[in-house]
Amino acid sequence: MSQPIRWTYAFVDRPVEGFGRARDFWTAVTRTKPSPPRGERDEFVTLVPEAGDACLKAQAVRSGGGAHLDLVVEDVPALVAAACRLGADVVAGHPGWAVLRSPGGLSFCAVPWAGESVRPPVVEEPGGTADRLDQVCLDLGPSVFDAEVAFWSGLTGWESRPGSLPEFHVVRPPAALPVRILLQRLGADHPSSAHLDIACADVGATRARHERLGAAFVARGAHWTVMRDPAGGTYCLTGRDPRTGGLPG
DSSP states (O other), X not given: OOSOOOEEEEEEEEEGGGHHHHHHHHHHHHTEEEOOOBSTTSOXXXXXXSSSOOOEEEEEESSOOEEEEEEEESOHHHHHHHHHHTTOEEEEEETTEEEEEOTTSOEEEEEEOOSOOOOOOOEXXXXXXXXXXXXXXXXXXXXHHHHHHHHHHHHXXXXXXXXXXXXXXXXXXXXXXXXXXXXXXXXXXXXXXEEEEEEESSHHHHHHHHHHTTOEEEEEOSSEEEEEOTTSOEEEEEOSOTTTOOOOO
């Protein structure tokens, strides 16, 4: 790692035709407000929390969708150089920031630090439960999984350890940073993708609230429930502590 990661942003990427629905849904479930749009096509919004610094943004994309990470640093060229040494490619350079692609084919961005330092609080739900969007899960085929674990561990310098099941690996930042990385090894090779995870004190209660806001249930896993938002993007509600990110016990 060439320098510390100062902050992280998770991005909700949704097709243009469904972007308004996605923006409205994600601002509702995270108790945020959208910033004025920006970008050449008004394709970006920041989801601004009631307290703390923003750590979630949304982007209207021309095709596909999913999620990606922004790594926030003081020296963007240094991070870009470190990423390239570890096997990444530069997709597009912009004044002050860059789009890159990891060795396994995942897009992410290197962006300049603007002083972000205060993690938003958990979302307190009626009835005393709570949740927090705190993780980007990278969905990877077996042929690229080990390379991606090595890449993200090396680039971030964060704690890197096996997850609760053999197919998972966690890259966990210092407690002050808002978004951690989970790598998931799929059963077969597919194009690499990513989705968002929400840590929930009560998955059932959060699921019910999300369904009232327009989401739909997809499937249930060992410690997670797969959901689909109103724009068609999938994400997971996970049975982790929204304050620590860890599984109970």
